[in-house]
Amino acid sequence: MSTVAAPCAVFMGNLNNVRRKCEVCSMIVYVFNDVLGINITKDNVNISSSYHCNCFTATIFVPNEIYQKLAVQTLNQSMLPSGLIKEGRKLRIDYFRAGHEKQNVGTVLTSAAEINNQNFNDEIKMINYKKKRRRKKKRTDGQGNTSLVQSPVINSASQGINKHQSTSNEEELSEGIKTDASNNANLLELHNNADSIADQLDNVDYLKKNQQLGNETRKLEFKRGGGSYLKNILKTDVGTYMSAFLNSSGGTLLIGVDDEGFVQGISLDHKAEDKVRRDIDGVMRRIEPAVLPNIYSVSFIPVQDKIQCNLKVIKITVGAVKTKMLYESPGGGVFIRRDGSIQGPLKTKDLQELCHMKLEEEFERKEADLKKQIKILECQLEDASLGHNSTSSVHSANGNRKSTVCVVI
Incomplete structure (x- = not known):
């Protein structure tokens, strides 16, 4: 059976998980459409939770490798709206590859439903992993109590009490967290950032x-x-x-x-x-x-x-x-x-120094904007030249028709 290459996509990490997923998705669509000039929709963006890093990650599917290269090499944290990156973190951006092995045409993960199923399976694995850790910790605590107590009868009783106390404490903590979350979930995050x-x-x-x-x-x-x-x-x-x-x-x-x-x-x-x-x-x-x-x-x-x-x-x-x-x-x-x-x-001297600093900041900002526009135009020019070559080859096969692409910078 024939094989296909992995879809062109960009990976973004350290995204703000304090916000809702739909808000993060809207910000990413805005950045790609209005800042980079790459037309995507919300269907092209997949947001998932990273339990180990305590943040959101995103996979953004783009039309071709040129736009993939443009996004990875051009996008930086200063071009992103406030609140997209988690406080105290830096933007992580890289090329996304859907596995190194070759995949059949019918098994490439490009649909949102398959991606969601994969994320659901990852969440189940994480829950089972946490359960195993809790059981292992209880067994370790029980063995530690055995070394301190001589009588096996007293040991079993103490283990039962410890388990009961541990369970009751976990239930109380869980209920307290649920109560605070039901009142206002955002209040819990104000102390951290x-x-x-x-x-x-x-x-x-x-x-x-x-x-x-x-x-x-x-x-x-x-x-x-x-x-x-x-x-x-x-x-x-x-x-x-x-x-x-x-x-x-x-x-x-x-x-x-x-x-x-x-x-x-x-x-x-x-x-x-x-x-x-x-x-x-x-x-x-x-x-x-x-x-x-x-x-x-x-x-x-x-x-x-x-x-x-x-x-x-x-x-x-x-x-x-x-x-x-x-x-x-x-x-x-x-x-x-x-x-x-x-x-x-x-004073007058301080005002002159501050005006000079503002002018330097303005020049640096304009220079950065011009460099960004130049990169975008270079990628668009390369994309247009590729399209021109493919069109010319088709016309030469059918006749002597010619086509010309003119890009004005």
């Missing part, structure tokens, strides 16, 4: 009083917000921190979280929320140059507490802006964000 807390907060329904959110970072600032903060300090802090984030690479201000990262909340009803939102919008309108409404967002995250009601955390986020200009706060100063602290108002 401090730098991505702001992104994760978009997906949670509420926070808990005294919940720990990690530490302040270059893109994250905490303010307790107690007492007369909303009346006397809010506008000044919003102007200072938002202008500093705009002059850096974006960031989030959380009001209602103390300096140690513990959620405290601020008592706000609907009327107070409207006033806070109007105050923040008024400050953002006074920042120079103008800040468009789609660059920043304001939200109120509920805080659960058994004593107080209407507790909220105010979340103000501003995105990174690619511009040569510097943003000035309503108070007239220029600030920047560095290593979890505010620097400013800047």
Whole structure:
């Protein structure tokens, strides 16, 4: 029976398993279609879980080897949207091969159903492996207890007690995990990745009083917000921190979280929320140059507490802006964000140095974009030349018809 080559595909690893698989799939489709210029659909992407690495992996099927080579050699982490790669990891990308042995035409794994079946079998194998590990651990614990106890009767009784306690502890732990997951699964992930807390907060329904959110970072600032903060300090802090984030690479201000990262909340009803939102919008309108409404967002995250009601955390986020200009706060100063602290108002010498750095970053970004476009055009030119050669051979066999492919760069 005739054989066929393995399908052309790309492997991606260390993908963010905090997000849902459909979200990760949509991000990958966006990267291949809009960034690399390779037309694929969600049916061409297979997302699976890696238990050993605690992340998602993806297999992306592409039309031919040229696009496969383009994706592997061109794609890097800076070209990916925020949140696609797991926090603290680096992008893994390589050529995907469906086995070194030759396969029959009817046995090549190209359909989504067969891939899903294979993933299901892998999950079953992993579950059986964990069960064997637990049984082996129990046998080891039983042998250790035998060496410590002389009487076989007492030994068997102690083993029964230990097994009962172990089973009850496992059941209690399992029930506790299920309860937390049913309340809000995303709350369990907030302790692990401090730098991505702001992104994760978009997906949670509420926070808990005294919940720990990690530490302040270059893109994250905490303010307790107690007492007369909303009346006397809010506008000044919003102007200072938002202008500093705009002059850096974006960031989030959380009001209602103390300096140690513990959620405290601020008592706000609907009327107070409207006033806070109007105050923040008024400050953002006074920042120079103008800040468009789609660059920043304001939200109120509920805080659960058994004593107080209407507790909220105010979340103000501003995105990174690619511009040569510097943003000035309503108070007239220029600030920047560095290593979890505010620097400013800047003096003339500091402003000149910062402008020079922004120009260098702009040139580097444009140079990287041009190199990426050149690689894409080279691959498209190679693809077009291959198509031209095959068309010319067909026309020469049928007659003297000629065809010409002209690519303008």
